[in-house]
Amino acid sequence: MPRINAPTVGEHRAAQQRALLDAAREVLAEGATDIPSFGEVAARAGLARSSMYQYFKSRQHLLEALIEDAFPRWSARVAEAMAEVDGPDRRVLAYIDANLVLVAEGEHAIATALTQLAPGPEIDARSRALHEDLYTPLADALRELGAEDVAGMSELINAVLHAATRQVERGEDLELVRRTAADLVRPYVTDLVRRAD
Structure with a gap:
């Protein structure tokens, strides 16, 4: 035994x-x-x-288990980071920062490898579900801030995040990329707070 x-x-x-x-x-x-x-x-x-x-049972079963494991972990880590800060403006910045930390830890490389190793409708559906899970707390924070076009602003913030992700994956300094991404978005969320007051 x-x-x-x-x-x-x-x-x-x-x-x-x-x-x-x-x-x-x-x-x-x-x-x-x-x-x-x-x-x-x-x-x-x-x-x-x-x-x-x-x-x-098989390597394919291992791959499916990795997919089931990886996507919710990412979403949970971002949600936890956002929940740790007060105020919707800080939650938006925490969203960007948590995603970049995960990229630096190699999580994005894993997610990318999974999508390349298991292309098809199932992985596409899981990828869409991951992004929807990720976008929901961001959209909630923007809505709470009073953003006029929540979907449009979520897309623009994610464009900044994707560009920053590429910088981290190229080996650029994580702390600099984190500060730069926050510097780009902070004026917008600060302005929304000011307008709400």
Whole structure:
């Protein structure tokens, strides 16, 4: 019987699966051009290759599990960062900043790899759902600020974010990119606060 490294079998299984997903995420973040092999993922997690089959039926199943794991994590991290600050103006800036931190941590590389490795209607639908989840708290903050065209302004703010994302991925200084992106958007949200007062 395998050794259990947690108080319960369920917790042990969850920890093992988490370790395998994290190992696969690391491989993807390093620029994998194919779905990671079971051997590569298991070795990275410090487990036997045969352990993979206890959690994933196939490499495609592993990829689907990564998709299920990655997209909600991104959205949750951004929502948490926005919830930690007071005022809708600060929430808009936190939205930009949290996304850039995730890009710097390699999350965008993982999401990009997933979309390239699993193109098709399912990944497209998940990608749209991710963006809708991300845009919702931004739109809510802009609405609370009294923005006249919430959809249009969300699009423009995301254009700034996408340009900043490209800068981070090119290796430009994260702190400088974060400050510059905030400097571009801050006057707008500050003006909305001033007009509301």
